Amino acid sequence: MELAHFQVLSAALFAIGMYGVLARRSAVLILMSIELMLNAVNINLIGFAAFVDFTDPQRALGQVIVIFVITIAAAELALAMAIILRLYRNRSSVNVDELDLMKW
């Protein structure tokens, strides 16, 4: 097993998530695809932390950054879900191409 395996898996997961963000219509599914992209980044960070020849105190850095990414992802998801619920109550739809209030 080499670093390249992790990198290729990460790139593939990122591309799939990007397709989901661009092609899906439901806001909830776009959110799930964003989570996939964040996980792709995490795989990359973990792969580098495991394989690159760092000096000792720096070796934990990759994992520390992954912890922050997971924290921010959780916060982002909570807020986005609240916004989606609000949106559903006000407009009874969560399709992003119907949300064209700011278009002119």
Added chain:
Amino acid sequence: MISASLVLFYIAGALTLSGALAVVLTRNIVYAAFALLVSLVGVAGIFLLAFAEFLALVQVLIYGGAIVIVILFALMLTRIEDFRDLSDNPQWPAAAVISLGVLGLLAAAIVGTSVRTTERQGVEFEMLGDTLFTQWAVPFEVASLVLLVALIGAIVLVRTSGGRD
């Protein structure tokens, strides 16, 4: 000769990618939530193979537990019948081309860059905790503040009774 860890890596990777594909391709949003769970558990397996045991645990607890549950709750609170037959945007061919292009770009970058690697090595719990709570103590506290603000904001956003609305 293929080592056992490589076989496990391929299994976890296949789980991750197939789950992710199911998330972006399925027509039923509840299936998409469960496929997301499969994909995230696969990522936890990848973390284990990179000797990141603590993060694998965190991944299963926070992503597998909390985040998928939050998504299912949101589907429950909105009306689930509306989600049964999902359709994609008309721009989905462009989206496929763009994401394949990004994949090609990333693959070219991976092939073209050489990194000085060593044997696969983990990070001990002591070192992880030490780094997190000494060198990264202030960002850690800021992150907890961000979480608090986000949760309060979420509660304020979805509250109905007693508000101005």
